[in-house]
Amino acid sequence: MTSVSFQLYSARNFPPLFDVLAVLGSLGYKEVEGFGGIYGPMDDHAIKQLRLELDANGLTMATGHFGIDQLETEPTRVLSIAKTLGMDSLYCPYLMPEDRPTDADGWKAFGARLEKASKPFTDAGLQFGWHNHDFEFVALSDGSLPLDRLFEGGPSLTWEMDIAWVVRGGADPFKFIDLYKDKITSVHVKDIAPAGECEDEGGWADVGHGTVQWGKLWDALKATKAQHFVVEHDNPSDLVRCATRSIETIKSL
Numbered sequence: 447m448t449s450v451s452f453q454l455y456s457a458r459n460f461p462p463l464f465d466v467l468a469v470l471g472s473l474g475y476k477e478v479e480g481f482g483g484i485y486g487p488m489d490d491h492a493i494k495q496l497r498l499e500l501d502a503n504g505l506t507m508a509t510g511h512f513g514i515d516q517l518e519t520e521p522t523r524v525l526s527i528a529k530t531l532g533m534d535s536l537y538c539p540y541l542m543p544e545d546r547p548t549d550a551d552g553w554k555a556f557g558a559r560l561e562k563a564s565k566p567f568t569d570a571g572l573q574f575g576w577h578n579h580d581f582e583f584v585a586l587s588d589g590s591l592p593l594d595r596l597f598e599g600g601p602s603l604t605w606e607m608d609i610a611w612v613v614r615g616g617a618d619p620f621k622f623i624d625l626y627k628d629k630i631t632s633v634h635v636k637d638i639a640p641a642g643e644c645e646d647e648g649g650w651a652d653v654g655h656g657t658v659q660w661g662k663l664w665d666a667l668k669a670t671k672a673q674h675f676v677v678e679h680d681n682p683s684d685l686v687r688c689a690t691r692s693i694e695t696i697k698s699l
Contacts, residue, residue: 449476450696451508452689453634453678454484460685464499471503473689474697479676480510481539485527493530500531507531509606509632509674511539511577514563521566528572535573535631535674537606538563546581546592553592557599564603573631575604583615593622597629604671608634608678610650610658623666630670635660635696636678648681652688654695664699 452475457466463484470478478500488496500507510533512524517538528536538560547553564574582593597603607630612619623630637656639649654660667675675696682688 450635450693451475451477451479451674451676453479453481453676455479455481455511456677456679456682456688457685458483459681463496466685467499467503467505469686470689471505473693475505475677475689475693477506477508477674477676479674480507480531480533482511482513482516485510485512490526490530493527497531507533509533509535509537509676511537514538514541514560517563517567521563525566525570528567529570533572535575535604535606536567537575537577537632539577539606540579543581548586550586550588550590550595553586553595554599557596557603559599560596561600561602564600568602573604575606575629575631576600577606577634578608578615579611580615583612583617591617597626603629604631605629606632606634606674606676607672608636609663610634610636610638613638613658619663620666623663623670627670630667630672632674632676633667633670633672634676634678635692636680647679647683650679650681652679652682652695653677653692654698655691660695661699 452470460466517524547556567574583591585591605626609619612622635653637651637653637658639651639656644651677692679688
C-alpha cells in the first residue's frame with residue numbers, strides 16, 4: 447500500500463487552504479487530491495505557489511479531479527496544472543443529473559467520449575479514469591449498469607473507486623473490486639454512518655467509525671492496481687477530527 451491521501455473537497459468549508467495543508471502534513475498524510483474548486487480561481491503563479499506550500503508540508507498532489515468540459519476544451523491548461531502540481535493520475539468525477547445518459551447506448555457513448563478526452567493526458571504519461579458516485583449502479587432499462595457500459599465504451603479508462611458510494615448505490619463493493627481489479631488505480635476511503643446518525647454530516651462518518659467493512663475491503667484491495675488511497679468525507683463538521691480519526695484507522699488496517 448502507498449501513502450495515504452486526503453481529498454481537499456472534504457476541507458472546502460475550512461479555509462484557508464494553506465492552513466489545511468499544514469494540518470494534513472502534521473497528521474502524517476503524504477498526498478492530497480485536488481478538485482476544480484481549487485484550480486478554477488488560480489492563475490499560473492498561484493498554482494506554483496500551491497506547489498511550494500505542498501512541498502513545505504511534505505505533501506504531493508498526486509491525483510486530481512477535472513470536469514469533462516475542462517478536459518475536452520482546455521487540455522493544455524489541465525496538463526500544465528497536473529505537471530506543476532506533480533500529478534500522476536487524473537479523474538473525471540461527476541455528471542450533473544441532466545447530463546447523464548438514460549440508456550445503455552448512451553453510457554457506452556459517454557465511455558467512448560471519456561476515452562477520446564483522455565488521449566492528451568495518457569500521451570503525456572498520466573493515468574486517466576472515472577470516479578463514481580451512486581448513480582452508476584442504478585440498473586438501466588435493459589438490466590445493465592451504467593458503470594459497466596461506461597467501461598465497455600472506454601476500455602482503456604481506469605477507475606477511482608469510491609467504495610462508500612458503491613454501497614449507497616446498493617451494490618456489493620467486493621464484487622466490483624474483483625470484477626475491475628485491473629482498472630482500479632485509486633480508492634476513495636470513506637465511511638457511512640449508521641442509519642439516523644450524523645445526519646448533520648450527510649450521513650457520512652469518519653473512516654472506521656461507520657458501517658463500511660474497511661478491514662475486509664483493505665485486504666481485497668491488495669489484489670488491485672490501486673496506488674492512491676484517498677480519505678474523503680463529503681461534509682465533516684470538524685475537519686481535524688475527521689482527518690485524525692480516518693488516518694488512525696487506516697494505519698491500523
